[in-house]
Amino acid sequence: MNAFQWITLPILVLLIVERTWTLLRGSGSRRVALFWGLIWAGAAVAIAWPDLTTSIAASVGISRGADLAMYFAILFGFVGFFMIYVRMRRLDANLTLLVRRIAIENPVHLDGQPSQPSRANASHE
Amino acid sequence: MAQVQPNANVSSGGVPPSLPESVREEVFVIIPAYNEGEAVGAVIEEVRAIYPNVVVVDDGSKDHSADVSAKAGALVLRHAINRGQGAALQTGIDFAIEQGAKYIVTFDSDGQHRVEDIPALIDPILNGRWDISLGSRFLGGVENIKPSRKFLLRLGVLFTRIVSRVRITDTHNGLRGFSRKAAKRIHITLDRMAHASELIDQVRDCGLPYGEVPVHIRYTDYSKAKGQRSTGAFKIVFHYLFKRMTG
Numbered sequence: 286m287n288a289f290q291w292i293t294l295p296i297l298v299l300l301i302v303e304r305t306w307t308l309l310r311g312s313g314s315r316r317v318a319l320f321w322g323l324i325w326a327g328a329a330v331a332i333a334w335p336d337l338t339t340s341i342a343a344s345v346g347i348s349r350g351a352d353l354a355m356y357f358a359i360l361f362g363f364v365g366f367f368m369i370y371v372r373m374r375r376l377d378a379n380l381t382l383l384v385r386r387i388a389i390e391n392p393v394h395l396d397g398q399p400s401q402p403s404r405a406n407a408s409h410e
Numbered sequence: 411m412a413q414v415q416p417n418a419n420v421s422s423g424g425v426p427p428s429l430p431e432s433v434r435e436e437v438f439v440i441i442p443a444y445n446e447g448e449a450v451g452a453v454i455e456e457v458r459a460i461y462p463n464v465v466v467v468d469d470g471s472k473d474h475s476a477d478v479s480a481k482a483g484a485l486v487l488r489h490a491i492n493r494g495q496g497a498a499l500q501t502g503i504d505f506a507i508e509q510g511a512k513y514i515v516t517f518d519s520d521g522q523h524r525v526e527d528i529p530a531l532i533d534p535i536l537n538g539r540w541d542i543s544l545g546s547r548f549l550g551g552v553e554n555i556k557p558s559r560k561f562l563l564r565l566g567v568l569f570t571r572i573v574s575r576v577r578i579t580d581t582h583n584g585l586r587g588f589s590r591k592a593a594k595r596i597h598i599t600l601d602r603m604a605h606a607s608e609l610i611d612q613v614r615d616c617g618l619p620y621g622e623v624p625v626h627i628r629y630t631d632y633s634k635a636k637g638q639r640s641t642g643a644f645k646i647v648f649h650y651l652f653k654r655m656t657g
């Protein structure tokens with residue numbers, strides 16, 4: 286093994302163990318755990334057996350293994366971006382629900398006086 | 411894909427110029443406002459002269475829209491931060507339902523809509539003809555509109571016909587009327603301007619009859635300066651299609 290492998294492989298193994306652990310315990314989103322688990326496992330394999338990527342690349346008509354790894358990195362980058370975008374949208378939707386709740390519970394009328402909505406017409410006793 | 415629906419019903423004149431007082435008291439006029447301090451006061455006064463229940467949803471305005479609205483006699487709901495016109499409309503609708511509204515009208519705060527058009531929206535609902543009235547400036551009239559905006563609105567109509575399979579003549583008109591029953595079936599989730607397309611899908615699917623009502627929209631220098639940019643259309647289409655794809 287070379288120095289690069291000595292450094293990266295233990296980290297990746299740790300990440301894989303952590304993801305598997307999450308998956309088994311069933312805490313958090315299983316889909317997300319699976320997604321990252323597969324990425325780390327793929328990276329570990331590619332680093333441990335660099336020749337493997339070259340032969341896989343050759344079989345699909347890409348000359349260098351590093352190029353194949355690069356394509357995958359870009360692809361997963363997009364997938365990751367999409368997942369974050371979806372999550373952001375959900376966050377946005379939840380924020381709106383919160384803002385709406387606060388707005389409806391605190392109607393204001395006449396010179397900034399808060400009013401009980403059900404007694405809007407009878408607030409001057 | 412679903413069949414294109416036949417042309418929507420259209421109400422044809424014969425509407426009394428005003429509604430009985432008992433009905434007017436059951437109408438809630440929802441006015442979304444974002445930095446409309448200059449225009450919203452006059453709009454509210456005009457509406458309030460006839461319809462006592464006016465709800466302004468101040469969408470985190472940076473100006474004095476909320477104060478002006480309260481002084482003009484509206485009930486004001488305040489979004490602590492800007493969430494967009496779709497979000498504001500849904501806030502107003504939820505509130506009006508909670509308050510026992512029988513009829514709900516949505517009305518712009520920039521002075522583009524006419525109070526005189528409201529009876530025509532409510533009348534078909536009152537008479538049991540349909541539950542949702544969609545205002546149409548292309549059946550009614552439009553003053554001072556820029557040709558580019560007219561073109562874009564026509565594109566919106568075409569888009570709706572192709573993507574939503576609904577045939578109406580003005581898809582991006584904020585002047586609409588709902589029965590209580592219909593309003594309860596509307597759940598806008600697209601916070602910003604793409605809500606118009608989402609709303610039409612919900613109108614199509616809610617199982618209640620709907621129709622178009624001729625209305626008059628007037629573009630003023632003020633409303634043109636404050637209004638939407640044409641380039642916003644790309645964002646709107648993206649938000650809407652993204653929602654359709656991801657559910």
Ligand SMILES: Nc1nc2c(ncn2[C@@H]2O[C@H](COP(=O)(O)OP(=O)(O)OP(=O)(O)O)[C@@H](O)[C@H]2O)c(=O)[nH]1
Nearest residue numbers: 442443444446469494495498518519520636637638
């Ligand atoms: N609550 C809320 N209302 C908004 C927002 N942007 C615009 N509005 C209000 O929605 C109404 C219509 O907005 P406009 O920007 O004029 O949109 P439009 O009338 O569909 O488009 P134009 O043809 O450009 O006039 C007005 O009453 C605005 O004050 C927003 O971010 N939040």
Ligand SMILES: [Mg+2]
Nearest residue numbers: 520522633637
């Ligand atoms: Mg406008």
